Amino acid sequence: MEGYPLEQQNWKPIIEGLLFAAGEEGLKPKEIAQILQLDTREARRLLKEMAVEWKEAGRGIQIVEVAQVFQLTTLPEHRTYFEKLAESPSRSQLSRSTLETLAIIAYRQPIIRVDVEEIRGVKCERTIYQLKRKGLVKEVGRAEGVGRPILYGTTRDFLDYFGLKSLDELPPVDSIFHWTEWEQEREELYQRLGVEPQEEELEDEVAEVPLEAAERS
Incomplete structure (x- = not known):
């Protein structure tokens, strides 16, 4: 970061923002290191440190490492509440x-x-x-x-x-709902699955x- 000596720059909020922007794909320490112009070992140390700090602070999200990729996730003990949110009539996706x-x-x-x-x-x-x-x-x-x-x-x-x-x-309406294509896709799926078309409409x-x-x- 131009204008900020490495030893003075507060990298943790930046790393948090990067992980948030990366979403489910997450980031490898090497990728974070390249963005911040840090040593990979330093990036990994910061990530591990942040994970411990967040856990001790009782935050509602956590940093986890999966296959050498770090990502933000919710806490497993809060799963029930997220399931309720997903089941909310105003939040569920439209079929x-x-x-x-x-x-x-x-x-x-x-x-x-x-x-x-x-x-x-x-x-x-x-x-x-x-x-x-x-x-x-x-x-x-x-x-x-x-x-x-x-x-x-x-x-x-x-x-x-x-x-x-x-x-x-x-x-x-034709620019959003391609009725003909949908019907063709539906029929092809029925053929592959061996399902009678009437069943979906039930x-x-x-x-x-x-x-x-x-x-x-």
């Missing part, structure tokens, strides 16, 4: 089928569930329920006609989730959610 349903609602809103199911060709009650729990979809009114079914639309959280300022920024029909009663209220 392909859920994205398809969300895309239909986003581009055709306001839309009733029956119309979504007609476009997708499968039951979407459970998927829409999950999207509502995630805060990406909401009820925006009632359609005219028999039973006055619920109309669905996207939320402000939907815009935040996809980094949009408004619905006007939605790109052409995920939208199982575990029926009692929404009908709520929709009638």
